Each structure stands twice: as structure tokens, then as C-alpha cells.
Amino acid sequence: MFGAGLLMPQLANHAKQLGCSHIQIGTMSALYSGFQLISGPVVGSLSDTKGRKPILLLCLYICAFAYVSLGITSSITLFLLLRSVIGMSKQTQLLTNALAPDYETDGTKQSIVYGRMSTMTGLGMSVGPIIGGHIMEAYPNNGFTVICCVVSAIFIFNTLLLRKLPDVKISKFAKKQVTIPIKLLDSITKTAKESIDEFRKIDWSIxxxxxxxKLLITCCVGLYFSSFSLFLKIYHEVSPKELGYLIAFQGGMGSLCTYFIGHITKLYKHDEDFSQRMLHISLVLSFTLLGLSMTSSIVIFVLLLIPFALCGSIGRVTTLEMIASRSKNTNRGTIIGASNSMKSLSGVITPLLGGFIGEYLGIAYNFYLASFVATAGAVAIKYHRTYVTSKNKSE
Incomplete structure (x- = not known):
């Protein structure tokens, strides 16, 4: 994640320097998210049948080669193709999460391992943008190439560390279960059909x-991040170093808000149906995004990032609480899976939408649209709350 933190803030600006349009930049992000969504189940299945360590090694090698190529290419077509390759192969988080129980079988210690991994992820995403920004300032002509080479070196170093881990035996059942790609694809198709059947069983009126x-939060955040770095460069003339610090500040505020989430939720003791929290989050998001798009002061922009991060943190926790309170043990996994799928699909759709809006209307209109979506969500929630209240009174 440190490597991702180094690269991601500079990606859109570098693509713009190559001559990419806003639509092509949006397509680049959509391709990455789309291939992440598609390759996740495939890589996960292969890791079960061929072993998590060899599949992770293969992914690391492919990513190392792809990142070096990404840094030296000047072709827009090749640039988009390499982002697709990285999207397919960069399933390192999935594989490391699956790999951890192979080496730590104690259930109580596994939570400690996952906690430390989560901490390192947050640290990498906070420190990475800052260092990446300093590299871009130090090497203005080829800073992106240097960053890509550093990221590639990180992946190579990880392969050396991974090779020192002892091999884990794969059960004979796992080997026999899927042996050829056709059966693997059949398995994925069968799983998808079963998931659709489960969706039909859910009472969506609840x-x-x-x-x-969830759609409101993912669309607002997706539209914001699809144009965040370009917006700051165009409207506030932010340098790469300053951009890195801004992203680190935003990530830090999100983590801080998550730490105090328990104290915040205590303010909503009587909000049993979560409608008050949803309404407040939608309204704050709406005004915050509108303020971010209209302010000419970078200081005010930074201050507005605080309520934006707060809404994102509370929103994620609120959706999980809603699922826990309304679902049953028999369908909770399906609902959480559907919620995550919505987030993944949003990662494909919003960059494309943001690219078209940025190309034909302007970058700032992504913020306007995100604010409008939040306002529409607030109106729908308020109307539903009023309807339920009047209905309960009449009964």
C-alpha cells in the first residue's frame, strides 16, 4: 500500500501530461477497477487450487514488470493497457489476507496479525503520498518514472521476503477440485448464478x-476522487508535494474520525431506524462538496476536508450497523456482498462519468453533481422518514 500511496496521487496528472483527455483518464480508472472486480474471484480460486504463495509471487512479478513499463512508456494506448494488466494482477491484499492463516493458525493471534496489516496499510497510504510528492518535486522531468521504479523495486523486495516463507501443502481435494481453466470458469459462473438467486430471496423492501x-456515499466519494488531483492542480495550482500532504491529511482525518466513531454514534441513541444519521450525513456531504467546488481558498478547502472525512467514516459504519440490525444469519453475508459489489461497480462507473463531465463541462462539475446526488439522497430519506412517521401515527 506504500507503493500505491506513492503512485496514485500523481497518476492522473501524469496521464494528462501524456496527452490523455478527461475521458481517457476516467477510462483508465474504470479499467483498473473493472479488472480488479473481475480478477478477484479468479485469483482467489487459483490461490486455493495452486497455492497462495506461488500465485502471490506470480502477481508480484507481473506488477513489478508492469510498473517499470508504466513509468517509461509515452504511448497512451500502452499506458491504458498496462493499467489494465495491473488491475488484473494487483490482488496482493486479497492474497496476503488469505495467506496469513496458513502461517498463523491460532484464531486469537490472527486478529492481531490482521490488525497489524491494517495499521501498516493505513501508514503506507498516509506516508506514501508525501514521499511521492517530494520525489516529483526533486525530479520534475522524470519524477513519475522514478516513482514507478521505486514501486517496482518494492514489489521485487516483497518477492524476496515471500520466498523465505516455508511452503504450505495444498490438500489433495483442493488440487482435484479445479484443474483446468474451463472448470474454473464454470465454477465462477455457477457462483454468480447462485449469488443472483440469493439476491432474489432478499426482501428488498426492508x-x-x-x-x-450506500449508492449515495459511493457515488459522491467516487466522483470526488475521480477529479480530486486534477481539480487541485487546475483551480488551486497545488504542487505535487502539497498534493501528497493533502491526501495524507485527508487519510489521517478519516482514521481519526473512525477512532472516535463510538462517541459520535452515542449522539444518535434514539435513531433506531438510522434515518436521522443518513439524513445528516447526506446534508453535510451536499454542503461540503458544494463548498469544495466553489471556494477559492486552499485553507478553506483543507478545512472542508474534515467534515467530508467525517461523513465517509460515519457512513461506512452506519451501513454496517444497518445490515447487522436488519439482516438474519442466513442472509447477512449476501447483503454485505451485495453492498461491496455496489462499491466495486461504482468504482467502474463513476470514473467514466467523471471523465465525460470533466471533458465536456469541466472538472468542477463533478463536485456539483456529487453535491446534487447527496441532496437528492437527503430529500428521499426525509420523504421516507416523514411517510413512515405519518403511517405509524395513523395506525
């Missing part, structure tokens, strides 16, 4: 507001 709220 969960419609949950998924509306």
Missing part, C-alpha cells in the same frame, strides 16, 4: 434505503 444510502 433494505432499499440501505442500498440507496
Amino acid at each position: 433494505f432499499w434505503d440501505l442500498f440507496l444510502f
